[in-house]
Amino acid sequence: MISEEKLKILTESAKYDVSCSSSGSGRKNGGGMGNGFAAGCCHSFTPDGRCISLLKILLSNDCIFRCKYCPSRADADVPRTTATPEEICGLVMDFYKRNYIEGLFLSSAVHISPDHTMEQLLLTVKKLRTEYRFFGYIHLKGIPHADESLVREAAKYADRMSYNIELPSERSLKLLAPQKSKESVLAPMRQLQREAKIFKEEGRKGHFLPAGQTTQMIIGASPEPDGQILRLTESLYRKTGLKRVYYSSYVPVVHDSLLPDVAAGAMREHRLYQADWLLRFYGFSVEEIVEEDGNLSLEHDPKCSWALRNLHLFPVEVNTAPLEMLLRVPGIGARSAYKIMEARKYTRLTFDDLKKMKIAMKNARHFITAGGKYCGGASMRGWLAPAERTGVQMSIFEYQAAQSALTGEL
Amino acid sequence: MIYFYDGSKEAFLTAFLIAFSDDDAVLTSGNKQIGLGQQTVFVRADKARARRAEERFLQLDKKSMHDLDTLLRSGAENKDTVAYQYMKMIAARGMPVREMLAEDAICAAAECMRRVGFEVHRMLGFLRFIESASGALYAPVSPDNDICDLLVPHFRARLPEYPFLIHDVKRKKAAVYDGKNTFTAPLASAEVVLSADEAAWQNLWKQYYRSVNIPSRERLRQMRGYMPVRYWKFMPEKSP
Numbered sequence: 097m098i099s100e101e102k103l104k105i106l107t108e109s110a111k112y113d114v115s116c117s118s119s120g121s122g123r124k125n126g127g128g129m130g131n132g133f134a135a136g137c138c139h140s141f142t143p144d145g146r147c148i149s150l151l152k153i154l155l156s157n158d159c160i161f162r163c164k165y166c167p168s169r170a171d172a173d174v175p176r177t178t179a180t181p182e183e184i185c186g187l188v189m190d191f192y193k194r195n196y197i198e199g200l201f202l203s204s205a206v207h208i209s210p211d212h213t214m215e216q217l218l219l220t221v222k223k224l225r226t227e228y229r230f231f232g233y234i235h236l237k238g239i240p241h242a243d244e245s246l247v248r249e250a251a252k253y254a255d256r257m258s259y260n261i262e263l264p265s266e267r268s269l270k271l272l273a274p275q276k277s278k279e280s281v282l283a284p285m286r287q288l289q290r291e292a293k294i295f296k297e298e299g300r301k302g303h304f305l306p307a308g309q310t311t312q313m314i315i316g317a318s319p320e321p322d323g324q325i326l327r328l329t330e331s332l333y334r335k336t337g338l339k340r341v342y343y344s345s346y347v348p349v350v351h352d353s354l355l356p357d358v359a360a361g362a363m364r365e366h367r368l369y370q371a372d373w374l375l376r377f378y379g380f381s382v383e384e385i386v387e388e389d390g391n392l393s394l395e396h397d398p399k400c401s402w403a404l405r406n407l408h409l410f411p412v413e414v415n416t417a418p419l420e421m422l423l424r425v426p427g428i429g430a431r432s433a434y435k436i437m438e439a440r441k442y443t444r445l446t447f448d449d450l451k452k453m454k455i456a457m458k459n460a461r462h463f464i465t466a467g468g469k470y471c472g473g474a475s476m477r478g479w480l481a482p483a484e485r486t487g488v489q490m491s492i493f494e495y496q497a498a499q500s501a502l503t504g505e506l
Numbered sequence: 507m508i509y510f511y512d513g514s515k516e517a518f519l520t521a522f523l524i525a526f527s528d529d530d531a532v533l534t535s536g537n538k539q540i541g542l543g544q545q546t547v548f549v550r551a552d553k554a555r556a557r558r559a560e561e562r563f564l565q566l567d568k569k570s571m572h573d574l575d576t577l578l579r580s581g582a583e584n585k586d587t588v589a590y591q592y593m594k595m596i597a598a599r600g601m602p603v604r605e606m607l608a609e610d611a612i613c614a615a616a617e618c619m620r621r622v623g624f625e626v627h628r629m630l631g632f633l634r635f636i637e638s639a640s641g642a643l644y645a646p647v648s649p650d651n652d653i654c655d656l657l658v659p660h661f662r663a664r665l666p667e668y669p670f671l672i673h674d675v676k677r678k679k680a681a682v683y684d685g686k687n688t689f690t691a692p693l694a695s696a697e698v699v700l701s702a703d704e705a706a707w708q709n710l711w712k713q714y715y716r717s718v719n720i721p722s723r724e725r726l727r728q729m730r731g732y733m734p735v736r737y738w739k740f741m742p743e744k745s746p
Contacts, residue, residue, distance in 0.1 A: 097706060100713045107717035131664045138732070139631045140743055142719040145728030149631075152718060190707050191714075193643070193665065194635045232664070347722060359722070438605035449608035454617075 098183040105177045109157035109168045110203055112349070113260075113312065114342040118149040118198035118233045120307030121255040128229025130192055130199070132255060132306070137198045150201035150235060151191055155179055155216055159205035163262070163273035165317050167349045168205045178207060181220035185228050192232055199233025199255070200224070206239060206275075214242035214250070221253040233307070240280035247284050248291060256307035256339070259285050261332075264325045268318035271354060282336075285309060289337050308339035315368065316346035316360020323388040326371055330382040333375060343368045367392040374398055377430060378423045400426040403463055410463045411470055414450065415440050427459030447471050508532045508546045511586075515571075515578060516551035518586075519559040522593060524549055533586040563593070567602040576619045581650040588614045622651045629653065630660050632737045635670060637701040643670035644698045646740050655681040655690045662688060671696070708742040715743035 119136030138147035156178035157168040167174060184202065191197045202220060207213045217236060224230045236254035238247060251257060259281045263269045266278045288309055295304040311332065313325065325343075332338045345365035348357055371392060374380040378399070385398050393401045403410060403426045412421050414436055422433040432455045439445060439453060447466045451457060462472030509525050511517035513535035524547070525531035540546060563570040570593070577589040592615035595603045606612045635643035643665070647654060654674040658681045661670060669685040673696055680693035738744035 097703070098710070100710060103710055103713055104717045107714055111718045111720060125664055125666060127666070129665060129667070133630075133660075135627075137627075137631045140715065140741065141729045141733040142715065143726055143729055144720045144723040145725030145732070146720075147732065148715070148718065151714070187710070190703075191711060193668065194637065194707065194711070195631075195633050195645070195661075196711050196714075198631075347720065362723070435607055439607040442606045443608050445608060452610065452613050453607050 098179060098187055102177050102179060102183070103153075103187070105175050106154045106157060106179055107152070109174075109205070110152045110154045110201075112167075112344065112347065113152060113201070113203060113237075114146075114344045115235065115258060115310055115312060115340070116147055116149045116152060116201065117310075117340065118235075120339060121233055123231055123233075123255060123303065123306060125231045126229075128231055129189060130230050130232030132231070132233055133198065139195065139197055149198045150233065151188060151197045151199070152201040153179075153184065153187075153203075155181075155184065155202060155204040155220060156207040156213070157205045158207050160208070161206045161273070161275045163276070164352045164354055165272055165314060165346070165350055169350070172350070181216065181223050184220050185224045185230075188224060188230060188232075189228055192230070197232075199235070201235040201237075203237035204239065210239045210241040211243050211246065214239045214246040218246055218250045218253075221250065225253045235307075238284050240276050240284070242284075244284075244287060247287060251288055251291065251305050252302065254305060255303070256310060257288060257305055258310040258312065260312045261328075262312070262314055263318050264313050264320040264328055265318065268320065272318065281311075285311070285336050285338075292337075308337070310338060310340040310342060312342040312344055314346050315343050315365055317355055321389055322364075322368060322371070322391040323382075323386045325368065326375070326382045326386060327388060329372060330375055341372060343372075361394070363394050364392070367394065367398060371398040374402075379420055380424075397426070399424065400459060411465045411472070412463065413465045413468065415445055415467060417464075425460055425463045427456050427461075427463075432456070508534060508540060508544055509549050510546060511535055511549045512551070513578065514551060515574060516553060516556040517549060518574070518578060518589065519556040520552045521549040522590065523555055523559055525590070526594075526597070531590070533590045535586050536583065563596060566600055567596050567604075569602070569604075570596055573604065573615070573619060576622050577615060579622050579652040579656075580618050581652065582618055582621070584614075585618060588618050591615070622653065625649055625651050626653050626656050628737070629657055632733065632741065633657065633672065634740055634742060636698060637704045637707075639699040639701050641668065641701070643668050644673065644696065645670065646673045646675050646696075648674065648676040648736075648739065650736075652677060654679065655688075657681065658683055658688050712743050 117136055119134060121132035122134045123132035125131040136149065138149050140148040142148060158176040158178055159168045159170050162169045162171055188200045202217060204213050204217055221234055221236055224234065234254045235256045235258065236250055238257050238259040240259065261281055262273055262276065269276055269278060288305065292304050329341045332341055343365050345360040345362055346356065347359050348355065351357070371385050374385060375382060384402055386392055392398050396404065412425060419433060419437055422428055422436060423430065435453055435455065436445065439449065444467050447469065450466060507528050507530065509521045509531060511521040511533065521533055525533060560571060574589060574593060577585060577592065591611035595609065595611050603612055604616065607616060629647060629649055633645045633647055635645045638644055654672045657672055662683050670683050672681045673693055674680065678692060678694045679690060681690050682688065
């Protein structure tokens with residue numbers, strides 16, 4: 097059994113990774129413990145409001161890299177430890193059995209060398225699948241610069257793999273994570289995309305990353321605007337076939353003259369996720385959401401901002417508007433849109449009906465008519481034109497500006 | 507007229523047939539305040555009549571019995587009325603009605619079913635097994651709705667080698683998987699002898715829970731929204 101101290105060190109070094117999703121894999125139990133639960137499952141929530149779905153842990157926090165923002169970077173004075181594959185496997189099995197977790201999210205600092213680290217990660221997941229007969233969810237972090245064959249082998253055992261882009265531009269990466277390069281992250285992503293395609297086309301037996309690939313970017317540690325970040329995101333979804341892009345608002349755990357001293361606003365992170373959802377589920381393209389050198393409004397959500405720029409398309413009649421248009425109404429989410437589609441088959445919907453159906457009308461009423469009746473109106477002007485408050489883009493050299501982004505309460 | 511029944515599906519369907527032509531019918535399986543002058547009837551399940559009603563409902567809507575089962579599991583006080591109005595609507599329209607969300611009765615039923623389904627989903631995550639000395643797993647729960655047997659297939663599929671018992675301590679019943687079969691049984695209280703390592707694993711889990719949190723980003727309201735306090739009772743990470 098792993099010691100509490102070791103668990104503490106390896107967890108605290110892993111906790112800034114945001115991804116914790118356990119969805120997308122329907123792996124069956126093949127006589128052992130566990131299976132995939134395609135809908136995903138949250139097992140607990142921590143006081144920071146995040147869910148615990150997977151056991152998120154590093155195999156080692158003993159790193160040879162010197163990424164400026166990272167608490168485990170080589171020149172940091174922190175306690176170092178490395179777990180054995182057996183310790184990790186034991187932890188997963190006994191946590192899983194008690195229904196504490198949905199699976200494992202295994203990552204590691206670059207210990208000794210990229211190849212050595214990737215070998216140890218591979219060894220752990222292989223052991224877990226073959227010796228321990230574990231069929232639950234495994235998310236494996238890929239190590240940049242590791243050998244292609246190790247990556248290919250790991251993909252046979254993991255449900256999902258991810259390479260972290262970390263910073264949204266090559267320039268920032270050079271500055272803050274000098275030993276990583278855009279190519280060292282993108283090359284294995286493309287390799288996995290290619291091989292997953294071949295695996296599917298040839299109809300081979302077994303699994304090859306059933307839950308696909310994801311990545312993560314740190315927001316607010318470097319000066320890229322939202323427009324640039326979201327363009328990168330869109331290309332990752334469309335060209336590299338990623339399932340998710342995670343954004344992690346920067347938390348200053350490390351002090352360095354190249355890094356801001358304050359945390360990036362939670363609101364900015366929230367707006368990026370909203371925009372991300374619009375790209376994936378609401379049929380928006382990034383050009384509709386934000387200009388390349390622009391930032392998302394902190395005042396209104398991105399869908400609302402889009403609607404305000406396109407007032408000529410509104411109001412739409414809820415009884416006749418096509419689904420694509422309903423999805424574009426601020427305040428109407430996917431669930432509400434489908435409810436409206438169902439209910440209007442049987443009756444002509446009024447505002448009272450919408451209220452009864454628990455459709456959030458606070459924003460939506462300004463953009464719709466129900467049975468020809470408009471319910472926005474009087475307060476619309478004031479609501480549309482709030483006091484001039486613009487989101488301030490944090491620059492890594494402008495601490496004054498960064499101060500105002502504290503906690504996102506602008 | 508107020509129609510009392512025992513909360514079972516059969517008794518509900520029997521009561522449904524009896525009450526059908528009564529415009530002021532109220533069905534109830536709980537404690538109901540009876541107003542002065544109100545008449546009451548106690549309906550006992552009649553197998554033949556219940557089966558007849560069931561067959562008819564299935565002709566009108568294949569999923570109607572599944573919906574009824576879900577509604578009767580609800581812990582909401584007005585669940586009998588909600589179920590009655592919903593089933594009455596199916597009978598009146600002679601077809602599936604679940605999409606007519608602008609109707610009060612359907613809206614109420616949809617909300618009620620959503621709550622039951624959502625709690626099942628939540629419990630799949632929040633339930634905690636305790637390992638007993640024999641290796642069998644024990645999980646106490648006290649859900650809002652009567653759902654402990656609905657949790658069994660999920661755990662049976664992922665833990666086929668471990669017998670387990672999910673104990674609804676509020677309703678004093680248990681859903682059991684004995685390693686081969688599943689069944690439910692009344693169970694008032696249970697005494698569990700912990701396995702040698704159980705306490706140590708619980709401590710490791712508590713340690714993990716403390717370590718994975720980012721204290722500088724405290725959002726307690728959000729945590730409680732996702733994981734309401736009433737579910738904390740049997741979670742080791744939330745007990746002192």
